[in-house]
Amino acid sequence: MFANLLAKQLFYVTSDQLHAYQWQHGTLSGPDVFPATRAGLDDFLAYLDSQGGRPAYLLTDLIEEDFTRLLLPHVGGRAGRKLRARRLVQQYRDTPYRTAHVQGRSEEGRRDDMVLFTALTNPLLLTPWVDAMELMQTPLAGIYSTALMGRDVLRLATARHRHILLVTRQAAGLRQTYFRAGAVKFSRLVHGTPVAGPVRALAEETRKTQQFLTSVRLLERGDVLHVVVLADPELAAGLSAGVENGAETIYRIVSVDTVLPAPRAGRLFGIADQPAAGPGGTGATGGAVASATDTLMLSLLARQAPASHYPTGAAGNYYRLWRVRLSLFASSVVLAAAGVAWSVANVASHVIARDHAEALQSETRHYRASYNASMSSMPPTVDKTANMRAAVSIDRMVARQGPWPMQMVGMVSATLERSPQIRLIQLDWRAAVPGAPTVSPGGAPGAAGLVAPTSSFALGIPTAPQQTLRLQAEVVSAPNDYRRVLGEMNAFAQRLAGMPRMSVEIVQLPFDIRPNVKLSGSVGTPTTNPDENKFTLDITWTP
Known part of the structure; x- marks a missing residue:
């Protein structure tokens, strides 16, 4: 049951199809491929119905993804968020999949905020799939971009240069994403250009991108661009031998299986041998085949998903409800465990208290039997207890009064x-003390007197x-x-x-x-009266 709660659905969307994966027990299985047609949407609805209420993560790899850099006045708090929201609506009016990222402040002038505005400019490529998930009440956790996911890939590849161009082969084609000081500035998808082709194709696309970055002042003359190529394991060796570094371009070929240590890579990036065939799914045979880079990003997304890159809209409400349900379930488990522990503690306390009570009752019976045996050998007395209590009270009264x-x-x-x-x-x-005086019985001189009884007042x-x-x-x-x-x-x-x-x-x-006493003697004369x-x-x- 807990495994089902932790299972996830991962969807990889391109311009013409959707790849559906399942993540469970740390293993990625799939994919089921659904074309962007009416029949494909119907099959996708049946697939969602068979998977139940597992949370879903949607990873997009589309050509129609725009990146715009703007300088906005430095305004913090709620006012700053409103300013960026208004500017975002002005920039991208026709799509709900838009967001803004503050990437620091300018070093010149009034030190304005450097803001990256990004959006999926053709929502028709994504809306049918999102609407299908909303219709089937699938918990949509977030909508993510492969370009923005590149930050996590560079972190794993330990690339820390100021100017980095990340080149990956995705199912939709060749993607180039430029990072400046670790922040995404630009990304482009070259549809249908494989990294596996001639090395010249890779060098040509890199040269075009480098010229564009120089023209928009992202690169200055003399800046060295570090090109990190994330390649499939079978292609990495050929690319390393073919590419040549230049004065302003340095290539680094990174194999996907070397991004993480070997013990984790096999499980993290491994896909089940047999793809899971959902209702109407085409397995891995229809459309473009997912590359190892796609598998890497999907696995990273399944393990440590960041906040959604783009708004999920109404489809995200089911994910919030799913989190509330999961929180209630976890709370009920905790309360149940606490109740069981409390019950066990009460039972243990009851057993201990019962044992103590039995021991005290046995001790009471023993002392009572000893008392009865001692009292049976004594002569009977009348009100001995009351008399002793009265004697104690009198003794205390005499001591006090x-x-x-x-x-x-x-x-x-x-x-x-x-x-x-x-x-x-x-x-x-x-x-x-009002007592009795000595009384002479006969009044005879020298006769012995009788003393009256002492009054209680004397005590x-x-x-x-x-x-x-x-x-x-x-x-x-x-x-x-x-x-x-x-x-x-x-x-x-x-x-x-x-x-x-x-x-x-x-x-x-x-x-x-006294006035009637006669005075005698002389003033100042010493007297000897003792x-x-x-x-x-x-x-x-x-x-």
């Missing part, structure tokens, strides 16, 4: 760091209890500096009171400043 002094002492420590003049003397911390259940801290400190200051001592104490008390949920009460001042500058604060913090 219990009356621990660390947090309150930490806040006092932070305040002391901000008050370097305050020196801590003593701390007395307690939690304000922080259900809320954290209030905490109090009695702080005794002194102010480090010079003697009798009462204003500074009082200020440092007040600043320290205010910093403590600024803590979140903290209240501060001054229990004892550094000195007694409690001077000491104060006491009661701090209450509600978590």
Whole structure:
């Protein structure tokens, strides 16, 4: 099936007949020859019907092919394409088979574009065959010229001179194509003049062409023209011995079978021994016989077809549809392969997941059996799980809400760091828990008291209890500096009171400043009171 998709039809058209070839598995088979008559067209229609929807490549070798060189203003983009299209229509009004090739820019003046306009000036030689392919919905990939195909032949022959005249023997006659710097400039077909004739005929035709090229200023006086003659293998030796080089003409005879390495040439240019006989076809016996050069160009066209040299018109729509169909087919194959790969991956993942699930289920059964065996040896308990959960919850609550002094002492420590003049003397911390005081049962002196049960508030259940801290400190200051001592104490008390949920009460001042207390002593007299500058604060913090 894939071989049928890659198979091609190759048609070689001359002024009086069409040669039909088939390309499959890298081999060119045929030809079937159809004359340019009503009967030949009918036979060609039957031939197309028998070949199905294989893509077709049409190679033309006609005398009525014109080449015109013009200089056009250098305009790029869409405007340039429109300019060349208008000029092309003016140049060739009577044929749809026309095209333009930009071949660089002129080196003089305003550096205009050098454009080669070429066309098949007699469309009646080609239109019947194209209409037949359109009628049979044959995918026409392109219409090609043997003159323009000469560029690929020179590339294979490794001819890289500036002025080259390629001479080939085609089924329609002798074709001479002139290349300047690798670009086609001119081509002519001499009908009925074989290269196999006298060497003098080859030299005469070359001389005429060289004179014409000089007259149209393609060749200058003193330019050397390299004539590359592509000959059939049986004629190459005779031509090499007969031609003579001149001062401005150098011949090079190239045999068709030496253009490519021998391992490829045999398959590339080999034609099947028995021509394929289509319905009404005449095989290779009717009309002109295809030469090895024709086979070379057809094989090159089948292997690496360039873009169409001439427009295919409506007949090319079936080729575009064929490419869309081929793209859809290739996309469906890719999607199908991806679907198969995805399905295989899913099946493999399912098998792996099932094996893992069975292993986990087996492990679960093992642990459950071990757990049941362990629990069977223990005495039955009531709500053991609920009790353990409750104990864990109580433990976490006590750790979080219990009356621990660390947090309150930490806040006092932070305040002391901000008050370097305050020196801590003593701390007395307690939690304000509503508990039971010591009770004397008989009130007898010396009788032992009973302690009431501890409240759950002492453990922080259900809320954290209030905490109090009695702080005794002194102010480090010079003697009798009462204003500074009082200020440092007040600043320290205010910093403590600024803590979140903290209240501060001054229990004892550094000195007694009550208005009803009698003053004593002398100002400036040193004192030996050890409690001077000491104060006491009661701090209450509600978590």
